[in-house]
Amino acid sequence: MGNEEMNQKTKHMLQAPNVNSHQKAAVAKGVKAIGKKKDEEEGLDTAEGEEWMQGKTLVKPPDQLDLTEAELNEEITRVLKASNPNAPQNVVRYSFKEGCYKPIVFVDQMAIHFELEGNLVHKESDEGRRLMAKQAEVDDGGGVERPDNVAIKAAKREQKLTNQFNFNERASQTLNNTPRDISCQTEPPPRANFSATANQWEIYDFYVEELQRREKSKEKHEGQFLNKEEDKSKKKMIQAETQNDDISQLAKVVKIIERMVNQNIFDDVAQDFMYFEDASDEFRGEKGTLLPLWTFQYDKAKSLSVTALCWNHKYNDLFAVGLGSHEFTQQGGGMLLFYTLKNPSYPEFIFNTASGVMCLDIHEHLSYLVAVGLYDGCVAVYNLKKKTDQPIYNSRASSGKHTSAVMQVKWQKDDLDSNHNFISVSADGRLVSWTLVKHELVFTEIIKLPVIDTIPDDLKDVIPTVGTSLDFHKQKDYSFLVGTEHGKIHKGSKYYSSKFLEKYDAHFMNVTRVKWNPFHPDVFISCGWDWMVKIWDQTMKSPVFTFELKTSVTDVAWAPYSSTVFAAVTTDGKVHVFDLNINKYEALCQQKVVSKKTKLFNIEFNPVHPIIIVGDDRGHVTSLKLSPNLRKKPKEKKGQDLPKGPEVEIAKMEQLLSSMR
């Protein structure tokens, strides 16, 4: 039993093989001692056990089970299976085909307990060869194993050689753009200089100013307890006013200075204008001369020709010039300019018109109203008082406007409704009266010029008689004269709208101007392209006086100071002045006033000063002073009124003529 007890102990004891034999011996001795104590009879067994035990050392864990022998001898069967106890047995997968979860039967049973990746490479594999090749390169320096190297290199080349049939090497080079150097310099930001001083007094001054400004604005705010809008509008007005004041004040000053400068420049001319009287006239007998004074020209009007001139009745130094073109083929824009003798270098007023101006007239009393007739048949009225450069009335769109160029316009007395009105004659053969009613021009047809006999009947409505000139009698203002392109002059009356009162066969060609004598009620003058100037008595069918002036006469005008003096201009640039009182057959003065090849188109006498203005086809207006011989008042009739003087004269002339007949 002791042995068995001993065996029990020894069997269940752990072995400790690495323990020294010395220790083993010690342990064995320990055991031996125990054994000795227990049973000396079991010396042999114990010796055997000792030997066996000396090979293995056993350590008993403290929590080892103590089993009985029966339990020890019990046979426990152990079954080894190939299945992995840890593998899941109830794996379920969703089957899309059947739409439900299905258990998977075969589950992977392999359990990996340990894994170690090795770093051995097969010699024949690609990687092995590469490694060997690398090694060979490294060993090359040492010259070890050359045949191996060669083999390796051959292997390398073998790898690089590609099949010549399937592969082709092709190279190409694209065009390289030539490189260019471009440099750029940006502009540096602009700089400015500034300088100031910072002192106590500067600061103080500035603050005081600012305070004053603030107070002013506060007053303005307090003074106006109105709507905000009104405030704003008033502020704007105040601003505008102050602005206007500044500029308008400046404008006034500038204007005065401009006139002063002009006067300085043209000082000698101004002196001549006022005081020069040609002393040599005494020695010339009857003849007189014209002294050129100022020339008025405007740059932008260079291509235009003067078509109309008119003096202003209120301001005797202001005159209007209408610019356009007489040529049918050269029609462009037109201009209306106002010059004053005080400033010959620049016009006072400039108006641009859409088409050439053919005629103009300034109202007798309201000298700011100007009526203008244009080449395209429109008539327009300008108000000089207004600052705009657009006409206040324009017949552009209205019906009844002339279909052809307007040749003459004349203001009339205000009608019964005290509306201003004027009458125009145009190349379409109609005389139309225009009334300025509020904002529009109302037209009234007065009369149509009679058709010429030579035109066949069926064309009589189509081909109009071109009216070229119009003049109203000074005293009997219902009576008027119209000159036509065919050389006839018709006398009409505003009260007769169907027929003309009288017809005069005046000229063979175009009648360019017809004008009543300012003094004598029966006398009028006409001129035309047929080189003639004729003076008529309206009661007689044939002219009283006839003058031939070697070229086409474009304009004629009576002098305002004498009933027997008149002047005519011709296309050769000459001005002819006549005084019938002195010489019935010849001009007192025939003077060329413009350069060659310039035609003169208009002439007007100044109502007060002894000067005339002539307009030419270059857009220039020349002013000339009449020498004393041309301005002679009838000497014998000093005491009597002028109109009567010439009447007596004409009566004398009539007697002369009747004696000539």
Add this chain to the structure above:
Amino acid sequence: GADDTEEKTQTIDPKHIFPPQHTDMPEEMRVETMELCVTACEKFATNNESAAKMIKESMDKKFGSSWHVVIGEGFGFEITHEVKNLLYMFFGGGLAVCVWKCS
């Protein structure tokens, strides 16, 4: 004299509404710069240099490099500045501030 100074001191309070003595800056820039100057001068009331430094550095950050700032009570100057980058204003009744950009 006395009345005027009183008036001056009274109206110095709304100083940020005062328009600058001379400037050619655009509206927004001007307002910002003026406020910055007022802040700086209030903060460094005793030290002009620090105030100027603060203004200059903020201006450099905000509006680009090379700003120059002068603060003082009595000086004259003549400067070249980039157009639309000058502000010359007064502050607090006795201080003048001139700010300009020039690289």
